[in-house]
Amino acid sequence: MNRLLYSLLPLLPLVSLAQSGPSPQRPALTIESIMQDPKISVGTTPSAPFWSDDSRTIYFNWNPDRAKNDSLYKITLSGTRTLSPSKPQKVSPAERLALRTDPSPIYNRARTQRVFESQGDLFWIDTKTGRIRQLTNTVDAETEPRFSGDEKRVTFRRSGSNLFSIDLTTGELVQLTDFRPGAKKSEPKQNDEEAFLKAEQLRLSTVVTERKERKDEAERLSKRNRPKRPKEIYLDDKQLVGQQLSPDGQYVTYRAIKSASGAKIAQVPNYVTESGFTEDIPTRVKVGAPQSTQEFFVYDVAKDTVRTLSVKSLIGITDRPAYLADYPKAKADTAKKPRPVTYSNVVWSEDGKVAVVVIRSGDNKDRWITRLDPATLTLTVLDRQHDDAWIGGPGIGGSFSPGSMGFLADNHTLWFQSEADGYSHLYTVDALNPGTKKQLTSGKFEVQEVRLSNDKRSFFLQTNEVHPGEQHWYRMAVTGGNRTRLTTMPGANDALLSPDETHMVIRYSSATKPWEFYLSPVASTASPIRLTDSQTETFKSYSWREPTYVTIQARDNQPIYARLYKPSQPTGKAVVFVHGAGYLQNAHKWWSQYFREYMFHNLLVDKGYTVLDIDYRGSAGYGHDWRTGIYRHMGGKDLTDHVDAVQWLAKTQGVDAGKVGIYGGSYGGFITLMAMFTTPDAFKAGAALRPVTDWAAYNHPYTANILNEPQNDSLAYRRSSPINFAEGLKGNLLICHGMVDVNVHFQDAVRLSQRLIELKKENWELAPYPVEDHGFIEPTSWMDEYKRILKLFEERL
Structure with a gap:
């Protein structure tokens, strides 16, 4: 899903501070120090770890030297029962070039062989001896190598389109498909004469x-x-995606996407350019524009035939969405036509006897997990999830992805995730016996990641069952039952298992500590060993505040999770921060993606402000009802959650209700506008950063899920778009927006500015940033923006 992003930067714990100040424990912070280039003052944390085949070396990207780019590092493990890690060592360019370890390894079933792609060529490796064999050496790019079902061949794509195979014994190269662009040329048809x-x-x-x-x-x-050749398959004006060979080599499945015609692409003018001329940046269509369509095909290799899959038999495929009940004059489709759908890649059992395809309705209100019989093109529904709002949640997948899913050792029991009971949990179903769905996990928590063990007897799960703001890993039998917790450190634990599943690299952080790597055995309660130390001495010199985790009761009695920062000498002033992206979590116990904002909150608390950061309705981590609480009304419950939080501050934290400010970026900027326009007495000042001002101008994948299409659900758009409520502005408003923002276009801020001018409002200002996209890059832009925000709060609160 293409979500609203507050920042396009990686989730790196980069922060900065000034060394001068009145206290040796907590030096004074300045805007210049906290908004400078993060790696100068804090350092860059390690990322993208992967293991060697023998589970004895950990590779990862790191930049402790603060170079322009990250470098590859390694840690070697020695010992037998208890492994002892070496200090991190930089991998030399020559060693890196010769490195044959793949971040996403493709093994055979016994894990004795592995295939990988390097610089467009394919290689085979014996994982026990390290012997390497190069399979291709061509100008064309060979990618996505896979073992065939009998593991005697390696299949792959060449130049992104056609499928080939190489026999590992003889080296024979076979072309399996013959996809061709355009239409087949045919002899002109004769007329009667x-x-x-x-x-x-x-x-x-x-x-x-x-x-x-x-x-x-x-x-x-x-x-x-003539030698036998695969059937020529002409794509006409369609795009080829998802071509796959079945494990038994009998079928090729693929999808063809036809782009919509008449969809106008929005242009973003770029004023500060190398050429000195204004240059247009083509970006995206707006919500409600015509969408591309998909078809699913099965190529029978033996019969040399291609057939199209039909979805007419799917239960509910012709259902009309529930929101249309609000539009009684809307014309009903008497023909009951099937809704457009999207198809996932095929999930095959290892023996090639069972194929599963996940089909989603174009309006994203239905998800069918189906068993496909490629011989007859029959679909059998194994699970249907319907949502009057939209299908989503951890592990559920998207338009092309089936989500978290696979087969157990028997080759017919499918495991998958679903929000059927209100939270994303793990289920199984016998693909040969529909109606055998079984729930393996349950409770008011989310299963956020699932990995099946090598022997297919256990699941490794990441959940937030300890607390919505903590993430831990567990081991559980594939039949369900009790879970054994594998991580202990409070915060976030992202684990990567070694190939032999005896150890794991844990990417860990807490609320005040950026991400670092730790090593821990899987079957042990021993404390994890820290592998990296990324923070600079400057960063360590400041005593960063641990937020207080509080729960606030909303007006509908739902719990709002929040992070509270309390000053030692309160002034009665308060600032509420609104995280971006909508579906994102920030009131958690790990290092925030909003590290600059976290730094800024420490600065505000130093000045006597109380700061509150809540996970409002629509945030991630709290299940289906919280996720979809904004359906058809953004700026509804997500805003009243903030208003309720302010009332809680006034009642319990000594905050002056007349001295509260609000700020946030992207979705946070949108909420700030709705707050200042529709609840003007709750907030005296607000800073809306790169805000959406009219949802009808945003993109289709994100917006249509929540508000449907504007031409079909105008009520949802009118009550959700701030530009319709600008006359309500009372307090002081600051709008900051990058002028080359290709996500939320600068046009949003310009249109709102004109509206405010026509309404004769004078208590607002717009700060444009000519060279910035949605996520700012330049430290000077960050500094300017946050100086303005601080000035707004200092002068108006």
Whole structure:
């Protein structure tokens, strides 16, 4: 899903501070120090770890030297029962070039062989001896190598389109598909006159007739003696995606996408350019524009035929969405046409006998997990999840992804995730016996990641069952039951298992400590060993505040999780921060993606402000009802959650209700506008950063899920778009927006500015940033923006 992002930067714990100040434990912070280049003052944390085949070396990206780019580092493990890690060592360029370890390894079933791609060529490796064999050496790019079902061949894509295979014994290269762009050229069809003249000439001339017969016979012999080749499949004006060979080699499944015609692409003007001229940046269509369509095909290799999959038999495929009940005059589709759908890649059992395809309705209100019989093109529904709002949640997947899913050792029991009971949990179903769905986990928590063990007897799960703001890993039998907790450190634990599943690298952080790597055995309660130390001495010199985790009761009695920062000498002033992205979690116990904002909150608390950061309705981590609480009304419950939080501050934290400010970026900027326009008495000042001002101008994948399409659900858009409520502005408003923002276009801020001008509002200002996209890059832009925000709160609160 293409979500609103507050920042396009990686989730790196980069912060900064000033060394000067009145207290040796907590030096004074300045905007310049906290908004400078993060790696200068804090350092860069390690990322992208992967293991060697023998589970004895950990590779990862790191930049402790603060170079322009990250470098590859490694840690080697020695010992037998208890592994002892070495200090991190930088991998030399020559070693890195020769490195044959793949971040996403493709093993055979016994894990004794592995195939990988390097610089467009394919390689095979014996994981026990390290022996390497190069399989291809061509100008064309070979990618996505896979073992065939019998593991005697390696299949792959060449130049992104056609499938090939290489026999690992003989080296024979076989082309499996022949996809061709465009339309097949055919002989012009004869009209009646031409057909008559040809027949007459053959009747009247023996020579012409004999020559034609000899030519026809030669063509028949040529076809009979021609080597067998795959069927020519012409794509016409469609795009080829998802081509897959079944494990038994009998079928090729693929999808063809036809782009919508008439969808206008929005342009973003770029004023500060190398050429000195204004240049347009093509970006995206707006919500409600015509969408591309998909078709699913099965190519039968033996029969050399291609057939199209039909979804007409799916239960509910013709259902109309519930929101149309608000539009009684809307024309009903009497023909009951099937809704457009998207298809996932095929999930095959290892023996190639069971194929599963996940199908989603184009309006994203239905998800069907189906068993596909490629011989008959029959679909059997194994699970249907319907949502009047939209399908989503951890592990559920998207348009092309089936989500978290796979087969157990018996090759017919499918495991998958679903929000059927209100939280994303783990389920199984016998694909050969529909109606056998079984729930393996349950409770008011989310299963956020699932990995099946090598022996297929256990699941490794990441959940937030300890607390919504903590993430831990567990081991559980594939039949369900008790879970064994594998991580202990409070905060976030992202684990990567070694190939032999005896150890795990844990990417860990807490609320005040950026991400670092730790090593821990899987079957032990021993304390994890810290592997990296990324923070600079400057960062360590400041005593960063641990937020207080509080729960606030909303007006509908739902619990709002929040992070509270309390000053030692309160002034009665308060600032509420609104995280971006909508579906994102920030009131958690790990290092925030909003590290600059976290730094800024420490600065505000130093000045006597109380700061509150809540996970409002629509945030991630709290299940289906919280996720969809904004359906058809953004700026509804997500805003009243903030208003309720302010009232809680006034009642319990000594905050002056007349001295509260609000700020946030992207979705947070949108909420800030709705707060200042529709609840003007709750907030005296607000800073809306790169805000959406009219949802009808945003993109389709994100917005249509929540508000449907504007031409079909105008009520949802009108009550959700701040530009419709600008007359309500009372307090002081600051708007900051990058002028080359290709996500939320600068046009949003310009249109709102014109609206405020026409309403004769004077208590607002717009700060444009000519070289910035949605997520700012330049430290000077960050500094300017946050100086303005601080000035707004200092002067107006």
